[in-house]
Amino acid sequence: MSETSSAFSAEDFDYDFWKDAEKRAGWDDLEPGEVVASRPVTITAEIIQRYARSIGDENPLYFDEEYAKTTRFGGLISPPSIHALFLFACTTHDHFMRTPGTVNMGQNWWIQHPVRPGDTITLTARCLDKVIRKGNTFAIHDNVFSNQHGQVVCSGRGWTMRPY
Amino acid sequence: MTATFSYADIDIGHAFDGVRVDVTREMIKEFAMASFDNNPLHWDDDFIAETTFANGKKFDTVIGHGLMTYSLMVRTMTDWLWPDNGNHRRLETRFRSPVYPGDTIQVRVEVQDKRETRKGKWLVCGLTVTNQRNEIVSTGDALAEVLN
Numbered sequence: 001m002s003e004t005s006s007a008f009s010a011e012d013f014d015y016d017f018w019k020d021a022e023k024r025a026g027w028d029d030l031e032p033g034e035v036v037a038s039r040p041v042t043i044t045a046e047i048i049q050r051y052a053r054s055i056g057d058e059n060p061l062y063f064d065e066e067y068a069k070t071t072r073f074g075g076l077i078s079p080p081s082i083h084a085l086f087l088f089a090c091t092t093h094d095h096f097m098r099t100p101g102t103v104n105m106g107q108n109w110w111i112q113h114p115v116r117p118g119d120t121i122t123l124t125a126r127c128l129d130k131v132i133r134k135g136n137t138f139a140i141h142d143n144v145f146s147n148q149h150g151q152v153v154c155s156g157r158g159w160t161m162r163p164y
Numbered sequence: 165m166t167a168t169f170s171y172a173d174i175d176i177g178h179a180f181d182g183v184r185v186d187v188t189r190e191m192i193k194e195f196a197m198a199s200f201d202n203n204p205l206h207w208d209d210d211f212i213a214e215t216t217f218a219n220g221k222k223f224d225t226v227i228g229h230g231l232m233t234y235s236l237m238v239r240t241m242t243d244w245l246w247p248d249n250g251n252h253r254r255l256e257t258r259f260r261s262p263v264y265p266g267d268t269i270q271v272r273v274e275v276q277d278k279r280e281t282r283k284g285k286w287l288v289c290g291l292t293v294t295n296q297r298n299e300i301v302s303t304g305d306a307l308a309e310v311l312n
Contacts, residue, residue, distance in 0.1 A: 015202040054198035055235045056185060061246060071247040080252045081238040084231040088200035100204045101215055104230030108256035135218035161217070 008041040008089055010050075017098045025096045027137040027162040030127040036096075038123040041089045045117040048078040051085050077114035083154050086145055090123035096139070101163030105138065109156030113147065120148040128157070137162045168248050170312040171285040174275055182240025182271035187228055189265045195232045203229075228263035233302045237291050240271040245308055254307040255291070261301045268296045273306075285310045 045062075052062045060067045061077050068076045087097060096102075115121065122145070129140040139162055144155045185191070189207075196202045204211040206226055216222050234257050241252035263269060270293065277288035291304035 010197070010200075013200050015197070015200070017202055017204065051198040054191070054194040055232065055239055056183070057239045057242075059242065059246065073247070079235065079238060079242065081231070081235040084201075084229075084235055085199045087231075098203070100211065102203060103205065103217075104259060106256070106258040107230070107234055108254070110254050111252060137218075163215075 007044045008047065009044070010047070013089070014093050017100050020093060021098075021100055024094050024099050026099075026164045027130060027139065030096065030130060030139055032127050032129050034126060036125050036127070037092045037094070038090045038125055039092060040120050040122045041086065042120045043078070043082075043086075043089075043115060043117060045076060047085070047089075048076075048082065048115075048117060051082060052079055055079070055081075073114060076117050078116065080111045080114070080154070081109075082115050083109060083143070083145055083156065086121050086123060087125075087143060090121060090145070091125065095125075096127070096162075097141075097160065099163060103161040105159035105161055107156060107158040109154055111154045113151050113153045115145075115147070115153050119153075121153065122146050137164075169310075171278070171280075171287075171310040174278070174287060174310070176275055176278060179272065179274040180244070182243065182273055183236045184268065184270045185236060187263055187265055187267045187269060189226065192226065192228050192232065192265060195229055195235075199229065199231060199235075201229055201231065223262055223264075225264050228265075228267075230257070230259040230302075233257070233259060233263055233269070233293055234304075236269070237271055237293060237302065237304050237306070240273060240291070241289075241306055241308060244273070245310075248311070250285075250287075250308050250310040252306065253286075253309045255304050256306075257291075257302050257304040259302050261295075261299055263295070263301050267301075269301060270294050 124144045131138040142157045276290045279286045287308040289306040293302040
């Protein structure tokens with residue numbers, strides 16, 4: 001399933017969302033139901049911990065392996081909201097969610113299994129529907145994340161307002 | 165972490181204040197790096213100044229990520245539930261107003277309903293996130309699965 005055995009790292013990530021922005025699908029180009037390109041990502045404890053710290057979350061379940069082993073989780077896990085990170089880590093630079101000016105209107109997420117350091121996560125991502133409301137254009141998209149065991153770890157849907 | 169509880173201990177109407185955070189540009193920048201969402205809405209003042217939406221609305225300054233607010237709502241749930249009380253299983257949010265640097269946001273949880281299914285015990289929770297002007301920046305519907 002995984003195309004690469006090396007762990008994803010922040011150094012690999014292109015943070016310049018202006019680069020090739022015009023090549024990304026605009027609202028007119030989005031094809032509801034079409035699965036868009038994605039890539040598998042192997043998550044490290046460092047990536048999980050940096051994300052947890054960014055929201056001020058010092059839960060030892062993410063940081064202290066000896067402690068985590070004593071809990072029902074049996075080892076380190078990640079915050080249930082870790083999919084926020086995978087949405088960008090698992091998509092390619094031409095993915096429409098990177099378009100400058102994309103505004104997140106709302107999200108719903110079901111959490112099925114914890115994501116652990118070393119897990120390889122794959123994403124199935126689609127735009128599902130397109131809306132015009134009060135003159136603004138919106139996309140509704142769904143995302144399903146699975147791990148290397150073939151388990152769906154979480155699935156969700158979001159609304160974004162599209163700049164064009 | 166909070167005290168241990170069981171399903172029977174929690175009544176409908178049970179409510180508590182969760183995460184309270186002073187949002188800064190630095191925090192938004194850290195979230196952008198950590199979540200790999202570096203949209204210029206979150207760091208580029210010039211882009212904000214020239215961005216007007218079709219309904220005529222503009223943002224005052226750079227904004228915090230919707231998923232930053234969402235993450236703080238989930239953190240409130242895990243602070244409450246982990247490690248022994250249960251699991252956070254679902255959150256549906258609507259981001260109603262922007263979160264700006266300088267805002268102080270407060271997450272609040274209210275248990276609105278309880279339900280036992282064939283295999284689980286569930287608390288249906290309503291979440292609100294307000295800023296220092298008592299404006300609602302986000303609302304959410306969550307499901308907590310209680311273990312005992």
